[in-house]
Amino acid sequence: MTNLLLLCIFTVIQFDMFFKLDATAGQPLYLQLMQQIRHATETGALKDGDQLPGIRTLAEKLVVSPNTIAKAYSELEHEGLLELRHGSGAFVCVKRRIRSMADSVHAARRRIRDLIERLRDDGLIDEEIRRAFEAELLFPVEIASKR
Amino acid sequence: MTSEPAILTHGLTKSYGHDDAVRGLDLSIGRNRITAFLGRNGAGKSTTIKMLLGLIRPTSGSGTVLGKQITDAEQNRRMRQRVAYVAEDKSLYGYMTVEQTINFARSFYSDWHVDAEKKLLLDSELPANRKVKSLSKGMRTKLALLLAFARRPELLILDEPSEGLDPVGIEDLLRTLVSCSADGVSVFFSSHQIAEVERVADHICILDKGCLLMDASVDQLRQSYRRIDMVFPSPPPEREFQISGVKRIRTAGNQVRIFSSGNAEAVVERARNLRVVSVEVAPVGLRDVFLETVREN
Amino acid sequence: MLWYKAWLETRSRFLTSLATLTIFSSIFVHHALYIACLNTFPCPEEVRHSGWRSEFHFLLFVNQQYVVLMWILAVVLLGMGGLLREKALGTSSLTLTLPVSRARLMRVRVAMGIFQAIVLGVVPWLAVLIISFRAGMPISVAQVGFYILLLVGGGLIYFAMAVLVSSLVSGEYTAPALTFGAVLLGAMLFDNWLRRFNVWRLVTGDFSIDRNTFLLSKQVPWPGLLGSLCVAALMLLASVIAVQRKEF
DSSP, X not given: OHHHHXXXXXXXXXXXXXXXXXXXXXXXXXXXXXXXXXXXXXXXXXXXXXXXXXXXXXXXXXXXXXXXXXXXXXXXXXXXXXXXXXXXXXXEOOOHHHHHHHHHHHHHHHHHHHHHHHHHHTTOOXXXXXXXXHHHHTSXXXXXXXX | XXXXXXXXXXXXXXXXXXXXXXXXXXXXXXXXSEEEEEEXXXXXXXXXXXXXXXXXXXXXXXXXXXXXXXXXXXXXXHHHTTEEEEOTTOOOOTTSBHHHHHHHHHTTOTTBOHHHHHHHHHHHTOOTTSBGGGSOHHHHHHHHHHHHHTBOOSEEEEESTTTTOOHHHHHHHHHHHHHHHHTTOEEEEEOSOHHHHHHHOSEEEEEETTEEEEEEEHHHHHHHOEEEEEEOSSOOOGGGGOOTTEEEEEEETTEEEEEXXXXXXXXXXXXXXXXXXXXXXXXXXXXXXXXXHHHHO | OHHHHHHHHHHHHHHHHHHHHHHHHHHHHHHHXXXXXXXXXXXXXXXXXXXXXXXXXXHHHHHHHHHHHHHHHHHHHHXXXXXXHHHHHTOHHHHTTSSSOHHHHHHHHHHHHHHHHHHHHHHHHHHHHHHHHHTTOOOOHHHHHHHHHIIIIIHHHHHHHHHHHHHHOOOTTHHHHHHHXXXXXXXXXXXXXXXXXXXXXXXXXXXXXXXXXXXXXXXXXXXXXXXXXXXXXXHHHHHHHHHHHOOO
């Protein structure tokens, strides 16, 4: 009986997440949200089967247009990361290949950590390092490869 | 729902003698999204909205709101049943109490949601039996907005809704706007609060001196507008950077600052060809987009 | 709930006028009757014996003169307000964006005003009727009806004038001042050149009074009343058109 009760409570509890969208960051808000949801699945904050807040709920919480949320969810559904069940909401479905992406993200972070240490040794302050990263990130990949 | 725009105007013009408050305006405001109307004081935003609602007659041009002709009194009246509007001055009848005002407004609209009304009334902490004339400005603003937000119309038109509200009130306002939008209400609001617009608007229209200068999606602006700061070994000629998309070039000695609405990569490539020492590309906030667009005009 | 709004807007003007008119008429007729009845109520037999003589009818005629003055004042004030005044007060953007036509807004305002004008004509005279009955000197109901008919039938033109002026001018003091000015000017001008068409004389009973008996003669001046009402209707129509054309 208590197991049944727990099961009911568990399925009703929606996931409460911390997202932060920056309206001045030069990147569409829906892309930022997509990245943050992806990141959450990679770090394990969101697991397979977890339910994301509904469009209205999340829009009200973040105080952004519902179209932003809808677009992010829709794009993630195209990528296969989310499953939108009509009437119930958005559910995470983390597949194996995305799991391995989490590993490559971990590896990337290790490399970045080393790079930052070296840049600091070279005498750059953190603010300069951050700006350099941002400046390079705003270029499309093609320009870099053209050189 | 139909795919016709919520608001559509053709060459809408309003002249007062020699002055053109609104000039040849071709507006197209889409449904099911939040559109912000930006402009300086006196740009013609309120005049445009008043023409849409039949308060003022256009000198020339035409327009439709929800498919109804704005210049036809009867069509405009029927359209107003499906549109909620809050004026810049947040008009209310001073001699009515808060409760009487709400009852009064409710009696005219079939799209009134009593639960939304009750919730808004509770959250706003408005005293039901106090006369409007003895309410503070902030309370009056909240009441005026409540009369619109207690409804679920097809279109919501707000003229400077955040004026007179404290930061908490503004946050509540934005949250309510978002909530309405989630219910399928198309939102069209004019504002000076660029920070707020940036957060919730899907689309913006910039009006200046009666003319429409920009009609763009906010995401698109975020992706394409860039500020590029460059340092060269020696001052480069400005004409090198007259590339499409470049809006403004400022030079100070060896430094060049470029403001572009797209095509930042081409600028950077040109800079590299000119042996640039340092290049920094940064995003541009909506405030700067607005200021640059208006300054150009 | 436009009626409710119209009521709230005119309530104090209306009730004040109603009280003033009723109290004045009541006191005036009561005192005059008291004196005529040799300071006792019910009226003693020797006074009642001769019935309503011309002196008593003169009383009613004088009452009407005062009533007309106060009634015109009241209906002119009741005719004030409207959309132009709302614009000056800053409430027009709420009223005009309601899903109702400007014509309907005017209709409700005018209908409320006409209803109030009728009540303002009937109630004071009703009070006079009641007082006269209680004094033991009942007045002819027909005479009272005649006075009311003259007042309201002929006098609505003043209300219409007020509505028209307030549809053209928005000042809080300018509009009533202009209307009163027009009323007085009209009365004076008409008196000099077109006395037959002077509405003031029509409503006070001047054209209908028999100077010997001070009874209103049997013929109700229908042409005059209808003519006045027609002009009133035209003025109201002009007001609606003026408001429909105005930019807010």
